[in-house]
Amino acid sequence: xxxxxxxxxxPWDKINFTDRPWASRPETVDEVGSIYTIQGxxxxxxxxxxxxxxxxxxxxxxIVVHPDRFEDQEAFRRRSDIADLTGARxxxxxxxxxxxxxxxxxxxxxYACQPRLRRRLRELG
Numbered sequence: 001x002x003x004x005x006x007x008x009x010x011p012w013d014k015i016n017f018t019d020r021p022w023a024s025r026p027e028t029v030d031e032v033g034s035i036y037t038i039q040g041x042x043x044x045x046x047x048x049x050x051x052x053x054x055x056x057x058x059x060x061x062x063i064v065v066h067p068d069r070f071e072d073q074e075a076f077r078r079r080s081d082i083a084d085l086t087g088a089r090x091x092x093x094x095x096x097x098x099x100x101x102x103x104x105x106x107x108x109x110x111y112a113c114q115p116r117l118r119r120r121l122r123e124l125g
Contacts, residue, residue, distance in 0.1 A: 003032040005049045005111045013037045035096050038103055046104030049111050053093050056117040063117070065090045072096075 001012045013022055013033045022028055022037040032049070053069040056062075067089035075092055082088045101108065112118040 003049065005113060008032075008049075008111065035100060038100075041103065042105050043103050044105055045107040045109070046100070047109040047111070048097075048100045048103075050097065050113060050117065052113045053089075054097060054112070054117060055114040056120045058116065058120070065093050067093070 003010055003012050010030060010032050013028065013031050018025070021041070022031075022033060023041040023043065028037075038046075051069070051071055053066050053071065055064050055066060057064045067086045070089045070093060072092070076082065076085065076088065101110075110121060112121055
């Protein structure tokens with residue numbers, strides 16, 4: 001499976017059949033990882049793709065989360081104990097973004113899938 005974002009076309013993180021974590025293997029510089037593959041790592045440089053579940057509302061000048069566009073199919077699998085699934089999805093999206101944006105120690109690149117958010121980030125940059 002490949003991840004396409006703007007001009008980026010790279011393979012999604014491959015299954016790790018080694019004892020060495022994905023983020024510490026040199027060949028993964030040419031792959032796209034996830035919150036799961038970089039847990040516990042601080043990277044020198046990180047690139048974060050802000051997925052379709054996060055957008056920008058120009059009327060309120062705020063970030064908005066669309067839980068119906070949440071793509072992590074594993075996050076809530078077999079979790080019938082969550083009463084407010086929509087709220088839980090929003091929390092996970094925001095928490096994940098918070099973590100990912102803090103991974104690059106020396107630099108961070110950001111690409112937003114949603115055009116309004118991408119434009120707003122360029123304006124702020």
